[in-house]
Amino acid sequence: MTISRKELSWMYETMYKSRYYEDEMEKTYTEGKTPVFNIGSGTVPGEMHLSTGQEPAAIGISVHLRKDDIVASPHRPHHHAIAKGVDLKRMTAEIFGKKTGLSKGKGGHMHLFDPAVHFSCSGIVGAGLPQAAGAALAAKKKNKDSVAVAYIGEGAANTGSFHESLNLASLWNLPYIVVVENNSYGISVPKSASTSVASNDLRASAYGDNVKGYYVKDNDPIAMYHASKEAVERARKGEGPSIIEIETYRFLGHFQGDAEGYRPEGEVEELREKDPIPLFRDLLMKDHSFKEDELVSLEEKAKGEVDEAYAFARESDYPDLEEALDNVFI
Amino acid sequence: MANLTMIQAITEALDQEMAKDEKVMIFGEDVGKNGGVFRATQGLFDKYGEDRVNDTPLAESGIGGMAFGLAMQGFRPIAEIQFFGFVFEVMDSIVGQMARTRYRMGGKVNLPVVVRSPFGGGVHTPEMHADNLEGLMAQSPGLKVVIPSNPYDAKGLLTSAIRDEDPVVFLEHMKLYRSFRDEVPEEQYTIPLGKAAIAREGKDVTIVTYGYMVREALKAAEQLEAENISAEVIDLRTVSPLDIETIINSVEKTGRAVMVQEAQRQAGVGATVISEISQRAILSLKAPIGFVAAPDTVYPFGTVENDWLPNAKDIIGKVKEAYNF
Ligand SMILES: Cc1ncc(C[n+]2csc(CCOP(=O)(O)OP(=O)(O)O)c2C)c(N)n1
Ligand SMILES: [Mg+2]
Numbered sequence: 001m002t003i004s005r006k007e008l009s010w011m012y013e014t015m016y017k018s019r020y021y022e023d024e025m026e027k028t029y030t031e032g033k034t035p036v037f038n039i040g041s042g043t044v045p046g047e048m049h050l051s052t053g054q055e056p057a058a059i060g061i062s063v064h065l066r067k068d069d070i071v072a073s074p075h076r077p078h079h080h081a082i083a084k085g086v087d088l089k090r091m092t093a094e095i096f097g098k099k100t101g102l103s104k105g106k107g108g109h110m111h112l113f114d115p116a117v118h119f120s121c122s123g124i125v126g127a128g129l130p131q132a133a134g135a136a137l138a139a140k141k142k143n144k145d146s147v148a149v150a151y152i153g154e155g156a157a158n159t160g161s162f163h164e165s166l167n168l169a170s171l172w173n174l175p176y177i178v179v180v181e182n183n184s185y186g187i188s189v190p191k192s193a194s195t196s197v198a199s200n201d202l203r204a205s206a207y208g209d210n211v212k213g214y215y216v217k218d219n220d221p222i223a224m225y226h227a228s229k230e231a232v233e234r235a236r237k238g239e240g241p242s243i244i245e246i247e248t249y250r251f252l253g254h255f256q257g258d259a260e261g262y263r264p265e266g267e268v269e270e271l272r273e274k275d276p277i278p279l280f281r282d283l284l285m286k287d288h289s290f291k292e293d294e295l296v297s298l299e300e301k302a303k304g305e306v307d308e309a310y311a312f313a314r315e316s317d318y319p320d321l322e323e324a325l326d327n328v329f330i
Numbered sequence: 331m332a333n334l335t336m337i338q339a340i341t342e343a344l345d346q347e348m349a350k351d352e353k354v355m356i357f358g359e360d361v362g363k364n365g366g367v368f369r370a371t372q373g374l375f376d377k378y379g380e381d382r383v384n385d386t387p388l389a390e391s392g393i394g395g396m397a398f399g400l401a402m403q404g405f406r407p408i409a410e411i412q413f414f415g416f417v418f419e420v421m422d423s424i425v426g427q428m429a430r431t432r433y434r435m436g437g438k439v440n441l442p443v444v445v446r447s448p449f450g451g452g453v454h455t456p457e458m459h460a461d462n463l464e465g466l467m468a469q470s471p472g473l474k475v476v477i478p479s480n481p482y483d484a485k486g487l488l489t490s491a492i493r494d495e496d497p498v499v500f501l502e503h504m505k506l507y508r509s510f511r512d513e514v515p516e517e518q519y520t521i522p523l524g525k526a527a528i529a530r531e532g533k534d535v536t537i538v539t540y541g542y543m544v545r546e547a548l549k550a551a552e553q554l555e556a557e558n559i560s561a562e563v564i565d566l567r568t569v570s571p572l573d574i575e576t577i578i579n580s581v582e583k584t585g586r587a588v589m590v591q592e593a594q595r596q597a598g599v600g601a602t603v604i605s606e607i608s609q610r611a612i613l614s615l616k617a618p619i620g621f622v623a624a625p626d627t628v629y630p631f632g633t634v635e636n637d638w639l640p641n642a643k644d645i646i647g648k649v650k651e652a653y654n655f
Pocket of ligand 1 (some may be wrong): 075076123124125126152153154155156157181183185186187254359388390412416419
C-alpha cells in the first residue's frame with residue numbers, strides 16, 4: 001500500500017501546523033501570568049493541556065476522514081481539532097475566551113465545538129466515547145457511510161464509558177473507532193498502574209468478532225496511517241468498530257505548570273530524540289523525494305495560518321458581561 | 331500550635347487519623363506518589379505505603395463503589411474525587427448507594443466513608459473544575475455534607491468526618507486551600523458535624539453562609555461596622571444536616587437575615603435556609619430575607635467569573651436593603 005504524495009504532504013503540513021500551534025500556545029500561556037503558571041490571569045485563562053509530541057495519532061487517522069465524519073475529543077484536543085479542519089481562528093479565540101470564539105468564549109480549550117466539521121470535545125474524561133458511538137448510530141440510521149472517531153488517552157480506557165460504548169458498538173455493528181493515545185501517563189499515574197492489559201487493542205476481542213484491534217508502535221505516523229486506513233474502510237463498509245492504540249509521547253507536563261515529579265530523570269530528553277516531526281521530514285526527503293524548498297514552503301504556509309489565527313484571537317474582544325446570562329433558561 | 335494553610339491542615343488531619351486507626355485508607359486519582367493534584371495527600375504514600383494510600387485508575391464510579399465495599403467490610407475509606415465536577419460519574423455510588431444503605435438495611439449497617447473533593451470558584455479553573463454542587467449532595471438524605479471555611483475548622487471537621495460512622499461528603503473550597511493561614515493545634519481535635527459556628531457576633535442582621543463566602547461575609551461585616559451596622563455571621567460548617575437552631579436563634583435576635591452562597595440561586599442550600607427561616611421565624615423579621623447567590627447559569631469561563639461570583643460588595647448591598655427596609 002503506497003501513500004500518495006498529496007497525502008504525505010498534507011500529513012507533514014498538518015503535523016507541522018499542530019506543533020507550531022502548540023509551541024505558540026506554550027509561550028502565550030505564560031504571558032501575563034504571575035506567578036508564571038497562575039491560571040487566574042494572563043492572555044489565556046484556565047488550564048492548558050498541550051499535545052506536543054502526540055501529533056501522529058491525530059494526523060494518521062484524520063488523513064482518511066471527511067468533513068462529515070464525526071470526531072469526539074477529550075481534554076487534550078488541539079491536534080485533533082487542527083487535523084479535523086476546525087476553524088483555526090475561531091478555535092484560538094475560543095481558547096483566549098474571546099467573543100469571536102467557536103462558542104463565543106464560553107467553552108475554553110477543553111470545550112471546543114465546531115459543528116461545521118462535526119467536532120466536539122469534553123473536559124470530562126471518557127465522556128466522548130458513548131457520544132461518538134451515538135453519532136455512529138446516527139450515521140447508520142441515516143444510511144450514510146460516515147464514521148465516528150473518539151480519541152481518548154490510555155487513562156480513559158479504564159472508564160466505564162469505554163466498556164459500555166464498545167459493547168454497544170459491537171452489538172449494533174457501528175462505524176465507531178476508538179483511538180487510544182497511549183502517552184504512558186494519566187496525569188501522574190503510569191499506565192502499568194492503571195491498565196490490566198499490555199495495550200488496549202487486545203481488549204477488542206473481548207467485545208466481539210466484529211471489533212478489530214490495532215497497535216501502532218513508536219509514535220509512527222506511517223503505521224498510524226495504515227492502521228487507520230483499514231479501520232476507517234471497515235467502518236464505512238459496515239464491518240464494525242475498531243480500537244487503535246498508538247504508542248505516543250507527551251513531551252510536556254500533563255498541564256502547563258505540572259512539576260512532573262513522577263517522571264524518571266531524562267525521560268523527556270530521550271523522547272525528544274524521537275520527535276516524530278523531524279523524523280517524518282527526513283523520511284519524506286529520503287524515501288519520497290520531497291525537496292527541501294517544498295517542505296519549507298509547507299512549513300511557511302502552516303506558520304502563516306497559525307500566526308493569523310493568534311492575531312485574530314488577540315485582536316478580538318472579550319464577551320460583554322451580559323452574554324454570561326445568554327443561552328440558559330433564565 | 332502551627333501556622334497552617336487549609337491544605338496543610340487537611341493533610342495533617344488525614345495523617346494523624348491514619349496513624350491512629352489502621353482501618354483508615356485513602357485512594358483516588360493521583361493521590362499516591364504525586365500526593366494529589368492539590369497535594370492534600372502529600373507524603374502519605376511514603377509514610378503508609380500502597381496498602382493504605384492507593385492511586386486508582388481513572389474510574390470514578392469504581393472509586394465510589396470500592397469505597398462502599400470496603401466500608402461494608404469494616405474499613406474506613408477516604409475517597410478523593412479530583413475535582414467535584416467529576417462527581418456526576420460517581421453519583422450513583424454516593425447518592426444512590428452509600429447514602430441510602432443504612433436506611434435500606436433498617437439501620438443494621440453503617441458506611442463510614444468520606445468522599446473528599448476540591449470545589450468552588452474564583453481560581454479560574456473552567457467549568458466541571460469549578461462548580462458548587464453541594465446542593466445536589468445536600469438534597470440526598472443519608473449524607474452529611476461538610477464544608478470548612480478555614481484551616482482550624484478543616485482539621486477538626488475532617489477528623490470528625492473520618493470518625494463518623496456514616497458517609498460524609500467533605501468539600502474543600504479551592505480558593506481557601508492556600509490563601510491564608512491559621513493557628514492549628516498540633517494535637518488531634520474534633521469539631522462536631524451538624525453544628526454551625528458564629529463566626530462574628532452582631533445585633534442588626536444575620537448573614538448565613540458557608541465555605542469561601544464566610545471570608546466575603548466577614549469582610550462585608552467589617553465594612554458595615556464602620557457604618558454602624560452590626561452584622562452577625564453564621565458559618566454553617568455542615569450544609570446537611572443544617573443547624574437550624576443556631577440560625578433561628580440568631581434571626582430572632584437580629585430580626586433580619588441575608589443568605590449568602592457562592593452556588594447558583596436555584597434549589598440549593600440557600601433556598602432551604604430561607605425556607606426554614608420563613609417558616610420558623612417570620613414574625614421576628616423586620617424585612618424580607620435577602621439572598622446573595624450566583625446567577626442561574628453554567629459556570630462561566632474566563633474573565634466573566636470575577637463578576638459572576640458573589641462578593642463582599644453584593645453582601646453589603648443586600649444587608650443595607652434589609653437594614654433600611
Ligand atoms: C471524569 C474525569 N475524571 C478525572 C478527570 C481529571 N483528569 C483530567 S485528564 C486526566 C488523566 C487523563 O489521562 P489519559 O486519559 O491518559 O489522557 P492524557 O492526559 O494522558 O492525554 C485526569 C485524571 C477528568 N477530567 N474527568
Ligand atoms: Mg495518557
